[in-house]
Amino acid sequence: MKKIILTGDRPSGKLHLGHYVGSLANRVKLQDEYEQYVMIADVQALTDNFENPLKITESVFEVACDYIAVGLDPAKTTMFIQSQVPALTELTTYYMNLVTLGRLERNPTVKLEIKQKGYDDSIPAGFFCYPVSQAADITAFQAELVPVGDDQLPMLEQTNEIVRRFNRIYNTDCLKECKPYLSHASRLVGIDGKAKASKSLNNAIYLSDSPEEVRQKVFSMFTDPDHLKVSDPGKVEGNVVFAYLDAFHENKEEVAELKAHYQRGGLGDVTIKKLLNETLQTMLAPIRERRAALNKEKILEMLRDGTAKAAKRANQTLTQVREALGVKYF
Amino acid sequence: MKKIILTGDRPSGKLHLGHYVGSLANRVKLQDEYEQYVMIADVQALTDNFENPLKITESVFEVACDYIAVGLDPAKTTMFIQSQVPALTELTTYYMNLVTLGRLERNPTVKLEIKQKGYDDSIPAGFFCYPVSQAADITAFQAELVPVGDDQLPMLEQTNEIVRRFNRIYNTDCLKECKPYLSHASRLVGIDGKAKASKSLNNAIYLSDSPEEVRQKVFSMFTDPDHLKVSDPGKVEGNVVFAYLDAFHENKEEVAELKAHYQRGGLGDVTIKKLLNETLQTMLAPIRERRAALNKEKILEMLRDGTAKAAKRANQTLTQVREALGVKYF
Numbered sequence: 001m002k003k004i005i006l007t008g009d010r011p012s013g014k015l016h017l018g019h020y021v022g023s024l025a026n027r028v029k030l031q032d033e034y035e036q037y038v039m040i041a042d043v044q045a046l047t048d049n050f051e052n053p054l055k056i057t058e059s060v061f062e063v064a065c066d067y068i069a070v071g072l073d074p075a076k077t078t079m080f081i082q083s084q085v086p087a088l089t090e091l092t093t094y095y096m097n098l099v100t101l102g103r104l105e106r107n108p109t110v111k112l113e114i115k116q117k118g119y120d121d122s123i124p125a126g127f128f129c130y131p132v133s134q135a136a137d138i139t140a141f142q143a144e145l146v147p148v149g150d151d152q153l154p155m156l157e158q159t160n161e162i163v164r165r166f167n168r169i170y171n172t173d174c175l176k177e178c179k180p181y182l183s184h185a186s187r188l189v190g191i192d193g194k195a196k197a198s199k200s201l202n203n204a205i206y207l208s209d210s211p212e213e214v215r216q217k218v219f220s221m222f223t224d225p226d227h228l229k230v231s232d233p234g235k236v237e238g239n240v241v242f243a244y245l246d247a248f249h250e251n252k253e254e255v256a257e258l259k260a261h262y263q264r265g266g267l268g269d270v271t272i273k274k275l276l277n278e279t280l281q282t283m284l285a286p287i288r289e290r291r292a293a294l295n296k297e298k299i300l301e302m303l304r305d306g307t308a309k310a311a312k313r314a315n316q317t318l319t320q321v322r323e324a325l326g327v328k329y330f
Numbered sequence: 331m332k333k334i335i336l337t338g339d340r341p342s343g344k345l346h347l348g349h350y351v352g353s354l355a356n357r358v359k360l361q362d363e364y365e366q367y368v369m370i371a372d373v374q375a376l377t378d379n380f381e382n383p384l385k386i387t388e389s390v391f392e393v394a395c396d397y398i399a400v401g402l403d404p405a406k407t408t409m410f411i412q413s414q415v416p417a418l419t420e421l422t423t424y425y426m427n428l429v430t431l432g433r434l435e436r437n438p439t440v441k442l443e444i445k446q447k448g449y450d451d452s453i454p455a456g457f458f459c460y461p462v463s464q465a466a467d468i469t470a471f472q473a474e475l476v477p478v479g480d481d482q483l484p485m486l487e488q489t490n491e492i493v494r495r496f497n498r499i500y501n502t503d504c505l506k507e508c509k510p511y512l513s514h515a516s517r518l519v520g521i522d523g524k525a526k527a528s529k530s531l532n533n534a535i536y537l538s539d540s541p542e543e544v545r546q547k548v549f550s551m552f553t554d555p556d557h558l559k560v561s562d563p564g565k566v567e568g569n570v571v572f573a574y575l576d577a578f579h580e581n582k583e584e585v586a587e588l589k590a591h592y593q594r595g596g597l598g599d600v601t602i603k604k605l606l607n608e609t610l611q612t613m614l615a616p617i618r619e620r621r622a623a624l625n626k627e628k629i630l631e632m633l634r635d636g637t638a639k640a641a642k643r644a645n646q647t648l649t650q651v652r653e654a655l656g657v658k659y660f
Contacts, residue, residue, distance in 0.1 A: 050427035057656035089419040096456035097380035126426035326387035
């Protein structure tokens with residue numbers, strides 16, 4: 001039997017190359033090896049976007065399109081919408097009893113996010129408690145593996161603490177601990193060279209961008225501001241074009257040679273931008289092709305089927321949890 | 331159209347005379363005037379009994395028996411089990427985004443309970459957040475009235491804050507504010523004269539006690555320890571027999587005369603205990619009769635029907651809430 005792997009995205013906009021290199025490309029490989037669930041986490045996204053729900057709900061469909069476009073196959077990967085699996089909120093309710101406020105306050109990931117968001121003294125209870133909701137997501141599908149970066153490890157620790165506590169108090173083994181599937185993909189920088197690519201900074205190349213949009217973004221990329229003449233030596237560090245070539249060009253040797261050439265002078269920005277543009281257009285071509293074959297009905301049908309399958313799986317776990325608690329009367 | 335009233339009990343043991351005089355007797359009257367929902371709040375009871383779920387889940391059936399025995403009529407009152415209405419946990423999830431941690435910390439009722447329970451630094455998140463879950467209960471049934479004591483008013487304020495915030499942010503009027511239906515019934519003292527009657531202190535007369543158990547408890551009641559001879563003047567304050575006569579004897583004049591007689595001397599404890607025993611046995615007789623006519627199947631059927639009706643009503647509200655949020659895709 002294949003191991004179960006659970007992953008997902010907060011739907012707060014269409015997906016970009018950062019998502020592709022950070023997780024999507026990997027998921028396309030993982031779906032052959034694992035029983036893969038991919039959750040569109042609208043409920044979780046609402047915890048810090050509750051004042052702007054349209055941003056979230058309108059992105060659900062776009063994210064689903066991106067999934068199919070990159071090659072996730074509904075026959076291998078169960079893609080579903082979190083809010084449409086009510087068992088998850090019921091599990092969350094019972095798990096909330098097993099976590100103290102102090103424990104949630106000490107969660108390093110949440111602590112950092114609270115600071116970044118400037119919540120200060122007005123932390124929404126829903127946001128504060130989202131690690132408990134994540135524990136519900138992971139355990140509902142009995143996921144053995146969860147792809148995460150290092151910064152998300154505290155979330156899995158919290159989940160496993162809940163699992164152990166539940167199984168011990170209610171004398172059961174119905175919940176399973178999970179393990180991280182560590183991803184070592186570094187974060188993709190924005191085309192302006194600032195921090196990571198993101199929608200809010202308007203510095204990302206989207207999977208759904210047209211060939212012309214991609215070309216324009218590549219040619220506007222930040223390189224080395226001191227590299228004025230082609231013959232000048234140029235810097236590779238902080239040069240976005242090379243960061244993208246590192247991430248997307250298949251021939252690592254060729255990239256190494258280009259870097260050396262650029263550093264000693266004689267290689268122009270236009271040349272490397274042309275190469276990156278060709279690289280990205282080639283990579284995006286099959287994604288565009290699959291997207292062109294999609295229509296709203298197909299996507300909705302895929303989401304409906306995936307969500308029904310996910311709900312069935314989550315309900316099995318919920319039934320076991322209710323039995324362990326004795327919350328079962330009829 | 332009748333106004334909707336919502337009330338309920340945490341099922342943590344069978345119900346006693348304190349419940350009867352504090353709420354049950356009143357509910358029997360209210361069911362003629364209002365559309366009444368009575369919730370057996372097992373999920374809420376689990377928030378501070380999660381380590382001992384059997385105490386809660388095994389009480390659900392007993393509480394339902396007590397309801398029918400005191401005269402709640404399934405044709406007039408919808409009795410249901412909280413955990414079996416999953417829409418409530420889903421509403422709670424969305425409301426959690428609208429309440430800050432600081433606001434929950436300032437809730438006077440929860441503050442006091444945290445102190446009483448000695449939670450200190452290990453406050454379970456589920457217990458801490460139960461006012462949000464109460465808001466879900468109240469709004470799910472669009473309850474206009476909620477019977478409460480003064481000490482529960484902060485809970486309704488919290489609910490109405492969530493209602494106003496939800497309606498404002500999501501530009502809707504689908505949630506309704508509620509009003510307290512203030513009960514002025516004083517708390518019934520335990521038969522030992524200590525604080526209030528409660529299961530944990532083993533000082534309560536249960537609605538399901540046999541005639542002999544009731545008689546024994548009445549004759550063991552704390553009176554006036556200095557009232558040694560019948561001819562001695564006796565104290566009425568702190569005398570449990572008079573507290574119960576005040577609560578249950580229908581002829582207030584007769585009780586006033588007895589008190590005066592007791593105070594000036596010449597009225598023995600046995601005489602007043604006999605009177606109280608007769609009073610309680612008379613009051614309990616029809617309750618016992620209805621209980622004797624019950625069987626497990628009838629109670630389960632009543633709970634199943636009530637819960638189905640409650641779930642239908644709660645789902646209507648959930649549908650409106652989802653629409654307001656835009657969490658609706660298919």
